[in-house]
Amino acid sequence: MARRIAGAVVAVVLVAGAAACSESGPGGSAGGKAAKLGAGETFKLGVSLTFNNTDFWTSYISYEKQFAGKYHAKLIGPLVANNDSGKQISDIRTLIAQGAQALVVNPVDSAAIAPALDYAKSKGIPVVSVDVAPSAGDVYMIVRADNELYGREACDYIGGHAKSGTVAELQGDLSSLNGRDRSTAFEGCMKRKYPKLKVVKYPTKWDTPTATTAASTAMSTYKDLVGIYTQWSGPVSGIIQAERSAGKFTTVGSAKHVILVSNDGVPFEMKDVKDGTLDATISQPANLYAQFAVKYARDALSGKTYAKGQQAASGAGPLVTVAKNLEDPIKAPLVTKDNVDDPHLWGNQAGS
Amino acid sequence: MSGDPGRPAPPYVIEGVGLSQSFGHTRALTDVSLAIQPGECLGLVGRNGAGKSTVVSILSGLRRPDTGVVRLGGEPAPPVGDPAAWRRRVATVHQHSMLVPTLTVAENMYLDRQPRRTGLGRVLPGPLHWSAMRTGAAEVLREWGVDVDVTAPAGAISVEQRQIVEIARALSTGTRCLILDEPTAALERAGVRRLFGRLRPLLAQGVGILYISHHLEEVYEICDRVTVLRDGRHVRTGAVGGIGQDELVTAMVGPEDPLAGTTTIDAAPTPDPDAAPVLAVRHLTAADARGSLTDVSLVVRPGECVGVLGLAGSGTTTLADAVAGLVRPTAGAVLVAGVPLPAGRPDVALRHGIGYVPEDRHARGYVPMLGVGDNITMTITDRLTRYGVLSPRRHLAAARRLAERLGVVSAGTAQPVVELSGGNQQKVVVGRALARDPRVVVAVAPTQGVDVASKRALLGALDEVRGAGAGVLLVSDDLADLAIANRIVVLVRGRTFAEFVEPPWDREALIAASEGLGARDDDPPGTGITGGDTAAGDTTSGSTASGGGMGGTTGASAAGGTTGASAAGGTTGDSAAGGTTGDSAARGGTDEGGAAQ
Amino acid sequence: MTNTSLEPVVAAGWTRRRGAAVSLVQQFALIPVIVVLCVVGAFVSDSFLTLANFTNVGQQVSALGVVVVAETLILVTGSMDLSLQSNYGLSAMVAAWLVAPVAQFGLGVELNPLLGLAAGIVVGGLIGAFNGTLIVKAKINGFILTLAMYILLAGVQTGIVSGHTIYHLPKAFIALGAFYFADLPVSVWVAAAVFVAAGLYLRYTRTGRALYAIGGNREAARAAGIKVDRIRIGVFVVGGALAALGGLMEAGRVVAVTANQGTNLIFTVFAAAVIGGVSLNGGRGNMLGAATGVVLLGLVQNILALAQVQSYWIDAVDGAVILVALALSRVVGGERSTE
The missing domain is CATH 3.40.50.300 (P-loop containing nucleotide triphosphate hydrolases)
Structure with a gap:
């Protein structure tokens, strides 16, 4: 008898508990619209990132602090998910619980970010997505340079400076959108336009020692190696050293030089390009990413609206759409010896 | 052993004075003192929990007593944290196996004192000398009459062999004091005899031995004096010849205990022979x-x-x-x-x-x-x-x-x-x-x-x-x-060899049977055994004599078989293999009387 | 005197014969696997069987190898240290941090590179001492403690440089990992020296044998007079210092210390050790086995790269090969010997 009562009580508790569960937390319901932000008024900006330990992102973080001051934003975070999309979702909830009025998010995964975007929307909090475009869910603006363009530019540079031979591609993490974009664009372009150059692919998952290993393997495997494309700046020093150790190092422009094209545009790359040890790099402007992420967040809270085709705030050209969201296509120039001294390049500016 | 009254006695090989130890709330030892003279074997007996293991740990230098002093050869013992110094003076063979199962027998023999080749003086000791280790270990074990492959891992040899290796190891360090904690637990009689054969010369050389065992008959055989502990206290110490078994048990168990003095159970009534076997x-x-x-x-x-x-x-x-x-x-x-x-x-x-x-x-x-x-x-x-x-x-x-x-x-x-x-x-x-x-x-x-x-x-x-x-x-x-x-079946080398059906049992007969010694040599090898075969070959099956005993044993033959030297009247059935049980006819023999070699 | 104990004699003879044969097989159980891999490699690419390729592989696994030596020593005593991968990263990071100028995210003291290297090794040893003392004296569970340290140290590694990578390390600093000596990379010489020294230590010194005794039966070792606690802590210290050495070698090869150097290393370390016959329960294993485990994993990685296996499948193939190597080494080698 006691057993039966106990069972009934348990059942009631379970049902009640299930009923009490709901998607949104306390105070949740399609959130009411906050009042528009006045000029000069401060707002709270939550920041959710994937990484904080690559040169690009550490620079981004310090630029973001600067621009927060300029746009009167009080930063909450950055909270770092370390490549874990589950953690990112709870990071975003935490930021909202701490009173963020707008969010800047660098999604770990373009599809997995959707539930977090829906949640933010239900609370009436606008989101600006940085560096990665979500494939589902709504954001106010995407601030991102065209990663496929990176791949194409690298391809054109190498293709333009080598006639035939083997090119080693050190692929970034193919489970990230940026890695995939750069890789497929590079490979497609090489195949179409420079069929005489054979591409060999080495997956690296954004790990510097792995990339260095891959480069030295390529050097010893292919006698006709003419180019190396690394999708981020980390491995550059290691690759140059490996070339020296293998006795294959030559400066840019010499005969038998192995072309080295990199990505990111961090300060030491500028130096290397000037010194003639690095052929080219794509300057992904951490400063512009930071600046416009904060600015668009403020615009969202001020009630400003944008539309496709309209001039982008960064001046890079018209706004485009990516999966129903607007994107500001930040300009990421190719940097070679010719333009390496341009003071506007973020790598040349102090304070990185 | 005792010198003239006029000369001071030689220092004790090992001496513990006023030892006390507590583990949390439990008092394991309270003011226990004992001493062993050179050339003496002191038995230490007591029920489980009386404190024997604690005494062993203290006297082996593994534990520091809460109070009390340990002296070796008259001098204060080395501190507990210095095992090398202890090892030279006291060798202990513990109850639990202290061999490393993954290392070879040879290495276990020399654990932490492996022989080295010549090095550079004190600056750089030489590398370990593996072949010397192997030959040394093989030699020691040969002296013990044990055939064990010294390159086999210690975990692969049998339990008795492990015990022997541990004892041999303890003795090979040349110490003056040897502590044996239940050394015969896994040894059969021949092994025990060999052990005692080894211990006696050591005693003659002046080594002092502390012998802990539950087998009281062993204590009587090898020890000179015996100390009884009960509930962590010393109860009595005396010469082995002066304390009878019953007295000893009384001391161990305590006078109020109704169990004191009785060590046997009355023989059981015979069950119904026609019932279906369970x-x-x-x-x-x-x-x-x-x-x-x-x-x-x-x-x-x-x-x-x-x-x-x-x-x-x-x-x-x-x-x-x-x-x-x-x-x-x-x-x-x-x-x-x-x-x-x-x-x-x-x-x-x-x-x-x-x-x-x-x-x-x-x-x-x-x-x-x-x-x-x-x-x-x-x-x-x-x-x-x-x-x-x-x-x-x-x-x-x-x-x-x-x-x-x-x-x-x-x-x-x-x-x-x-x-x-x-x-x-x-x-x-x-x-x-x-x-x-x-x-x-x-x-x-x-x-x-x-x-x-x-x-x-x-x-x-x-x-x-x-x-x-x-x-x-x-x-x-x-x-x-x-x-x-009610009945005892004796197996020898995997076959049923003898069966005894009438209690109480004659110890010598049982032991003889277990060693494969048995009937008179004119008995045809027959079934003397209920339902079983005879032992292969060499000995005849069936009966063994009771030297004076009680009712005969063996071969209740189902098969009308022979043998049965039925002993009434106690003769000596000789065993074919020479040496006999019966001869020892004598009562009074100890177990070892049987199966003389 | 009749021999009444027949069985043990028979058993001893059997053990003797079996012991010798098995021991030989055990030592070299992985060699056939490596031969098979070399054949596959030669088949996959012409450049596999070249000196350049092998020296590359050597250089790539030498840092890993040194950490495997460290972990093997700890495993033999019956403990384990999961934090070695973070030690490998943090020690190198601290060394670089002390050497690099402020502009490159260093501390600013700009220590002499050789002193920086020494400081890195000292840091590694101190971390090992910390782990060892807590595990042995405070009797904290080793698995949990070193797991916590693994996370803590990785966090410190990122924290002291705010996530940045330290680049442009001076030549003296990177020599360990990047330079060559007599046509072979310095790192290969160093790793080989460490393996040989550790192997000789384990076989020919009393304290080396004590490690096996401690791992095989700690109480028996104690009863035999071995200073168990001291040796166990010592092994953690040496392990930590060796892991730091490995980290410095890697930093030299890559000419940078990233804030996440060391990530995912510990799995490869354990895989190499276990494939090489080191028992996770303690008391078994030798340096020859560990070295073959390291070489085997290095060759697998190399062959996968040369074969241009589709990048999405590389991990799966890598894992499958490790599984096969493990099974083979167990079947062929049986239980590993300690000598």
Whole structure:
């Protein structure tokens, strides 16, 4: 008898508990619209990132602090998910619980970010997505340079400076959108336009020692190696050293030089390009990413609206759409010896 | 040993004065003092929990006593943290194996003192000299008459061989003081004889020995004096010749204890010979590293206890394990109440009503960190659960009941079994076997390493179970255990060799039989044995004499067989192999009288 | 005197014969696997069987190898240290941090590179001492403690440089990992020296044998007079220092210390050790086995890269090969010997 009562009580508790569960937390319901932000008024900006330990992102973080001051934003975070999309979702909830009025998010995964975007929307909090475009869910603006363009530019540079031979591609993490974009664009372009150059692919998952290993393997495997494309700046020093150790190092422009094209545009790359040890790099402007992420967040809270085709705030050209969201296509120039001294390049500016 | 009164006595080899030790709330030792003179063997006896192991740890330099002083050769002992200094002075052979199973026998012999090749003086010691290690170890073991491959890992040799290696290792350091803690626990009689043969010359050379054992007859044989501890206190010390066995037991157990003075159980009444057997073993053949079986058959009737006796390697443990389902026989069958058991299935055996008390309780008997309650009810958890959920109330009640029945002394049913004394641990193991009210209890060496009072309690429990109608198969070479048996079957080299049907048993006859010595040489090799074969070849089967004994033994022949030197009148059946039991006709012989070589 | 104990004699003879044969097989159980891999490699690419390729592989596994030596020593005593991968990263990071100028995210003291290297090794040893003392004296569970340290140290590694990578390390600093000596990379010489020294230590010194005794039966070792606690802590210290050495070698090869150097290393370390016959329960294993485990994993990685296995499948193939190597080494080698 006691057993039966106990069972009934348990059942009631379970049902009640299930009923009490709901998607949104306390105070949740399609959130009411906050009042528009006045000029000069401060707002709270939550920041959710994937990484904080690559040169690009550490620079981004310090630029973001600067621009927060300029746009009167009080930063909450950055909270770092370390490549874990589950953690990112709870990071975003935490930021909202701490009173963020707008969010800047660098999604770990373009599809997995959707539930977090829906949640933010239900609370009436606008989101600006940085560096990665979500494939589902709504954001106010995407601030991102065209990663496929990176791949194409690298391809054109190498293709333009080598006639035939083997090119080693050190692929970034193919489970990230940026890695995939750069890789497929590079490979497609090489195949179409420079069929005489054979591409060999080495997956690296954004790990510097792995990339260095891959480069030295390529050097010893292919006698006709003419180019190396690394999708981020980390491995550059290691690759140059490996070339020296293998006795294959030559400066840019010499005969038998192995072309080295990199990505990111961090300060030491500028130096290397000037010194003639690095052929080219794509300057992904951490400063512009930071600046416009904060600015668009403020615009969202001020009630400003944008539309496709309209001039982008960064001046890079018209706004485009990516999966129903607007994107500001930040300009990421190719940097070679010719333009390496341009003071506007973020790598040349102090304070990185 | 004692010098003239005018000269001061030589310093004691080892001396402990006023030793006291507590572990938390438990007082293990209270003001215990003992001393060993050069060339003397001092026995240390006491029940489990009396404090013997603590004394051993203190005198070996493994533990610092709370109060008291240890002196070696008259000088204060080295501090506890300096094992090298202790090792030169005191060598201890512990109860638990102190060999490293993954290292070779040779290396174990020289653990931490491996021979080195020449190096560069004190600056750079030379590398280890492996071949010297091997030859040295082989030589030492050869002197002991043991054939062991010194390059085999120590975990792969048999239990007795391990013991011998440990003793040889202890003795090879050339110390003046030797402590032996239950050294004969796993040795058979020949091994014990060899050990004593080795100890005597050492004593003659002036080495002092502290000898701890539950086998009181050994203490009487090898020791000069004996010290009795009880509940952590010293009770008495005296020359071995001046204290009778009963007095010794009284001292160990305490005067108020009703168990004092009695060490035997009355022989059991004979069960009904026509009842259907509750356990039948038919033509069982099995191979096992511990001893193979060849075509062994026997039956156990309800209410009967059949003892099985044999040397190490004769297959007695294999027989028990095969019945319990732990060893897969290659031929033959085991039937419980007429139902054949599938081979190698201990769970099925359990369900059919077989309770098993294993040989090595540490390895197979109990789960050390689990409590008394959990261990003792392990075999009946299915009866304590409903819908797969274990009922704590019933579990506790069952555990308490079983623990009380066996008289387990513990701080409660939750106390981890590893913390109990040896006797109580064994009670838990036996309790577990009896928990399911088995039809057949198979017990292997159930009182090994157990104190006198616990022994009695354990044998009493087995006897009680037998009295309630179960059958008991009792494998043991402790003759005190076999006192509760109705019949004893002796195995030699895997075959049934002899059977004894009339209690009380003649120790010498039993021992002789277990060694394979037996009938008169004019007896035709015949069946002298119920349902079994004779031993191969060399000796004749059947009877052994009782030197003066009681009723004859053996060969109740089913097959009208011969032999039977029935002894009434006690003659000496000679054994063909020369040397005899009977000759020692004499009573008074010790066990060792038998099977003289 | 009749020999009444027949079985042990028979058993001893059997053990003797079996012992010798098995021992030989055990030592070299992995060699056939490596031969098979070399055949596959030669088949896959012409450049596999070249000196350049092998020196590359050597250089790539030498840092890993040194950490495997460290972990093997700890495993033999019956303990384990999961934090070695973070030690490998943090020690190198601290060394670089002390050497690099402020502009490159260093501390600013700009220590001499050789002193920086020494400081890195000292840091590694101190971390090992910390782990060892807590595990041996305070009896904290080793698995949990070193797991916590693994996370803590990785966090400190990122924290002191705010996530940045330290680049442009001076030549003296990177020599360990990047330079060559007599046509072979310095790192290969160093790793080989460490393996040989550790192997000789384990076989020919008393304290080396004590490690096996402690791992095989700690109480027996104590009873034999071995200073168990001291040796156990010592092994953690040496392990930590060796892991730091490995980290410095890797930093030299890559000419940078990333804030996450060391990530995912510990799995490869354990895989190499276990494939090489080191027992996770303690008391078994030798340096020859560990070295073959390291070489085997290095060759697998190399062959996968040369074969241009599709990048999405590389991990799966890598894992499958490790599984096969493990099974083979167990089947062929059986239980590993200690000598």
